[in-house]
Every structure is written in C-alpha cells, then in structure tokens.
Amino acid sequence: MPTRILPAVGDADAVRSITTLLSQLPDAEPVAPVVDSTQLIDTLARLAAESVDELPEVVVVHERIGPVPALELIREVALRFPAVGVILVTSDASPGLMQAAMDYGARGMVALPLSYEELASRVQAVAQWSVGVRRHLGAGADVFTGVGGTVVTVSGAKGGVGTTLTAIQLALAAQASGRSTALVDMDLQTGDVASYLDVQFRRSVVDLAAITDISPRVLADAVFRHDTGLVLLLAPAEGERGEDVTDRAARQIVSALRSRYEVVVIDCGAQLNGAGAAAVEMADRALLVTTPDVVAVRGAKRAVRMWDRLQIRKAEETTIVVNRYSRGTEIQPPLIQKITGTAVAATAVPANFKELQSVVDAGRIHELESKSSVKQALWGLAGELGLVKVPEGAQKAGRLRGDRGSVNFRRRKEGGG
Missing domain, CATH: 3.40.50.2300 (Response regulator)
Known part of the structure; x- marks a missing residue:
C-alpha cells in the first residue's frame, strides 16, 4: 500500500x-x-x-x-x-x-x-x-477512532469544595450515555478517586511517566476498568511518586488518552503542579469548582489570576462550577462571575450533603441514587458541557441531563422564576 x-x-x-x-x-x-x-x-x-x-x-x-x-x-x-x-x-x-x-x-x-x-x-x-x-x-472494541476526544479538567478553588465528586459524576454521566470515557486522577499527591470508587489498584499514572511513546497496549496495561465501565488512570498510592509525572509526561499521557477515548475527565485537585498545569492548558474545557463562600471565591480568583500570569489559561476560557449552592446564600453565581472574570456554568449544584454521606463513607460514590438532586445537577452539568450523548428526540429535561435537580441561575434570573 x-x-x-x-x-x-x-x-x-x-x-x-x-x-x-x-x-x-x-x-x-x-x-x-x-x-x-x-x-x-x-x-x-x-x-x-x-x-x-x-x-x-x-x-x-x-x-x-x-x-x-x-x-x-x-x-x-x-x-x-x-x-x-x-x-x-x-x-x-x-x-x-x-x-x-x-x-x-x-x-x-x-x-x-x-x-x-x-x-x-x-x-x-x-x-x-x-x-x-x-x-x-483498530484492535480493541472500546477504541475511539475520531479526530480526538474531549478533554475536561476539574480543578478546585481550594481543598474540600467537591472537585473529585464533580469529576467522577461528570465521567459517569458521559459513560452512561454511551461514550467511552476515561477518568484520570492528576491530583498526584492527595488524589482520592480510588477511595471514592472502592478500587484497589497496582498501577498508576506514574507508570506512564517515563514512557516516551505510549502505545494503546501500554496504556491499556496502566488503566483500571471499573464496574461502571469507566476507565481509570489513578494517582499513585505513594504521594511522593507524583513528582515523577512532569509536565512533558502529562502532555504525552493526555494525548494518548485523547486519541483512545471520546471523553477524558481529569481531576487536577486544588494544588497546581506542572502536570496539572499542562492538563489544564491542553483541555477543551477547564472547570474550576468553588463553593459560594468568601474563602473559596477568593481562592478561585487567585487560581484564575495565576493561570493567566503563567499563560496556562485565560479567565474567559475557564468555567466556574458553583457547588453547594442555595438561594439563601449571600454570594450568588453572578457575583462570582464578576469577581473572577470567568464564565460560570448555568447549572449550579445544590447543597445537600445528606444525600451523599452514606455513599461517600462507603467509598461507593458511583452508587449515588438517581433521584439525588446532587447527582441530577452534576449529570445536568455534563449535558450542559456536551459530554453526554443525548438520544434522538430526547428532551433537555431528560434523565441524562438531570435538569430537575439542578439550579439554572441564568434561566431563573432571566425568567424571574
């Protein structure tokens, strides 16, 4: 030929x-x-x-x-x-x-x-x-052979704002809709994706760090296939080993994943390192999770300014996700948008930890009930971001979009409802 x-x-x-x-x-x-x-x-x-x-x-x-x-x-x-x-x-x-x-x-x-x-x-x-x-x-049934998958990074304004929960639910929504999806834990020192999904693992992202040509077979050996169908590339159990993942290694790893999966969701945690910065720079969508309180919003503003100074990401190319939102909160999404200079996701995630407590404590966040308002909001966010494959004729308020559990502050503001 x-x-x-x-x-x-x-x-x-x-x-x-x-x-x-x-x-x-x-x-x-x-x-x-x-x-x-x-x-x-x-x-x-x-x-x-x-x-x-x-x-x-x-x-x-x-x-x-x-x-x-x-x-x-x-x-x-x-x-x-x-x-x-x-x-x-x-x-x-x-x-x-x-x-x-x-x-x-x-x-x-x-x-x-x-x-x-x-x-x-x-x-x-x-x-x-x-x-x-x-x-x-062409050798594997789960191979995506399109132009390139969608890469979404999820970072936290500070620790404890719900970054990992957000990343996991976005990935689960994409996978459930029929898209081959990889979830990467790039919070290299303190990543908890494995704990949230009740996974015991041997290999991690570190195993790919020294490989200059990541073939599909090498990648397949490093990932863990979860019961939900998600493909996981996990942070090392020993946090100090995370230093082996350089920004160059991160670029190669993200490129390899992008070539093989339709959706790649990367949990970057709240601490910026070279690998996380490279992932954010390469991402099609970069999300920054915050809660509607003074400390977290200040953290979000600092992160956005730092990304801009380091030429990682411009403010207008970053999307804020507001977690633990309630209508009675003094700091509302439009104010966060004004303070940070970013876009803000129309779907805000409601404050309802009682729904989460049992599955978080059990380390089985993937078993969160479908009727959960938090899950519905996060799956609605996945729909807003275009990560889910919506069946033909499905309405925007369909099950995968989960709009009933989300809080769409733009629609509420414009419609007065």
Missing part, C-alpha cells in the same frame, strides 16, 4: 523542491500540498470526518509554514490527529531543536538542504509508525 504524504509548505520554491523529492520516493503517494497552517488543519479535519483511514500517514511541515509557527502546528496535529506522523523540515538541525520538535509531537526531522536518502529514511520510518498506531487503534 502506498504511503500518502501531505506537504505543508508556504514557500513556492520549497514546495517544488519537496514535492519533487517526495514523488521520487518508492511507494510514495504525495497529495496536493497545503500552503498554510489553517489549510492543513482544515484538510486533516475533513479527511478524518470521513474516516481515520482517509488521513495521510505522513505530514511534512516546513519550518516557514504560517501563520501558526511550525512547532505549535506540529503540537496541534499531534493532539488532534494522533495517527498521523509529522516530519519537520528545517535548516536548524541542532540537538536542541530536535528535542523540542519531539516534545511537540514530531516523529522525525529532516535538515535543509534536503537529501533524498535522509528524507526517504525518515518517511519510511514515520509511515511504519503511523500504520502500527492505526493497527493498534
């Missing part, structure tokens, strides 16, 4: 040089080149919408591609189209750039001026890698 190669080159002279050499490679099938980063992503997205098999095995990115810088473009391709191998063509063949390119997701680098032998060698190696990845992706 010929290797499909898509050149992404903005310079006309470079286009002629690269396409001429590519056409000479054995078993190569160069496709029409794209001239900028936008056209490349649009082309790959269109092909992926038809089938993963329609994607080219290799994309060749020239260093002068624009408007998005080459390394940033490589990162986006690696995240969104994990079965496509990317080769960077550059005049800077230094070890530093090579390491940076690998960190961003490139599978190879070729120096300018182009050499037929070097280009042929890299294309062949990357094409074999791409074919192997697609073979692995």
Whole structure:
C-alpha cells in the first residue's frame, strides 16, 4: 500500500523542491500540498470526518509554514490527529531543536538542504509508525477512532469544595450515555478517586511517566476498568511518586488518552503542579469548582489570576462550577462571575450533603441514587458541557441531563422564576 504524504509548505520554491523529492520516493503517494497552517488543519479535519483511514500517514511541515509557527502546528496535529506522523523540515538541525520538535509531537526531522536518502529514511520510518498506531487503534472494541476526544479538567478553588465528586459524576454521566470515557486522577499527591470508587489498584499514572511513546497496549496495561465501565488512570498510592509525572509526561499521557477515548475527565485537585498545569492548558474545557463562600471565591480568583500570569489559561476560557449552592446564600453565581472574570456554568449544584454521606463513607460514590438532586445537577452539568450523548428526540429535561435537580441561575434570573 502506498504511503500518502501531505506537504505543508508556504514557500513556492520549497514546495517544488519537496514535492519533487517526495514523488521520487518508492511507494510514495504525495497529495496536493497545503500552503498554510489553517489549510492543513482544515484538510486533516475533513479527511478524518470521513474516516481515520482517509488521513495521510505522513505530514511534512516546513519550518516557514504560517501563520501558526511550525512547532505549535506540529503540537496541534499531534493532539488532534494522533495517527498521523509529522516530519519537520528545517535548516536548524541542532540537538536542541530536535528535542523540542519531539516534545511537540514530531516523529522525525529532516535538515535543509534536503537529501533524498535522509528524507526517504525518515518517511519510511514515520509511515511504519503511523500504520502500527492505526493497527493498534483498530484492535480493541472500546477504541475511539475520531479526530480526538474531549478533554475536561476539574480543578478546585481550594481543598474540600467537591472537585473529585464533580469529576467522577461528570465521567459517569458521559459513560452512561454511551461514550467511552476515561477518568484520570492528576491530583498526584492527595488524589482520592480510588477511595471514592472502592478500587484497589497496582498501577498508576506514574507508570506512564517515563514512557516516551505510549502505545494503546501500554496504556491499556496502566488503566483500571471499573464496574461502571469507566476507565481509570489513578494517582499513585505513594504521594511522593507524583513528582515523577512532569509536565512533558502529562502532555504525552493526555494525548494518548485523547486519541483512545471520546471523553477524558481529569481531576487536577486544588494544588497546581506542572502536570496539572499542562492538563489544564491542553483541555477543551477547564472547570474550576468553588463553593459560594468568601474563602473559596477568593481562592478561585487567585487560581484564575495565576493561570493567566503563567499563560496556562485565560479567565474567559475557564468555567466556574458553583457547588453547594442555595438561594439563601449571600454570594450568588453572578457575583462570582464578576469577581473572577470567568464564565460560570448555568447549572449550579445544590447543597445537600445528606444525600451523599452514606455513599461517600462507603467509598461507593458511583452508587449515588438517581433521584439525588446532587447527582441530577452534576449529570445536568455534563449535558450542559456536551459530554453526554443525548438520544434522538430526547428532551433537555431528560434523565441524562438531570435538569430537575439542578439550579439554572441564568434561566431563573432571566425568567424571574
């Protein structure tokens, strides 16, 4: 089978040089080149919408591609189209750039001026890698082979605001609706997902930290499949081992999960570390859980400002989730929105710990009753975030959305009810 190669080159002279050499490679099938980063992503997205098999095995990115810088473009391709191998063509063949390119997701680098032998060698190696990845992706019944799953991070304004409960229920809602879902405990020192779900485990996220190429088989060995169908990647039992999970390792782990599951929910806890920061930066939706009290809201404001200073996440790209809400609370969601400068989820979670106490004490939060107002609110939040697969014809107040138990402060404010 010929290797499909898509050149992404903005310079006309470079286009002629690269396409001429590519056409000479054995078993190569160069496709029409794209001239900028936008056209490349649009082309790959269109092909992926038809089938993963329609994607080219290799994309060749020239260093002068624009408007998005080459390394940033490589990162986006690696995240969104994990079965496509990317080769960077550059005049800077230094070890530093090579390491940076690998960190961003490139599978190879070729120096300018182009050499037929070097280009042929890299294309062949990357094409074999791409074919192997697609073979692995097609091997399991639970494999998601879309453009890339949705990643949602759940962080806490401070400890004890309900971050883990929120993450677990969002993941359970997504899984129950028919979407393959992974729940990751990235609260590396104090994570409690295993305790909440009554899980005894041997492997954890740390087991993936030192692996530079996380294949589907390696990933499958590290996760734990829960009785609910959720796939769990847990924090280490020994908190000090969490230091082994660097921001680079976290990026690779999240990318591997995104390529395999439709929904990935990550519990980042309340303490920011490099791994959690990387996850928040990569997330499609970043949630920050707070309770409607002065201390927690101040914590939320500090977290949002810190994310912005560190260029992890802008305030307007963060969504606040208000937990333990009641109409009698002095601090209402609109005020929290004004203080933090973030979006605030329309679904607020009511204060009703009595519903939770027995399942929390038993470590079986997944057995929370369906009629629970807290569960209904959190599953409603999952619907608001687009994490659940709603059956055709289902109404917004359906069982999966759980709207009866939620408090929709925007609708209440606008309608006066």
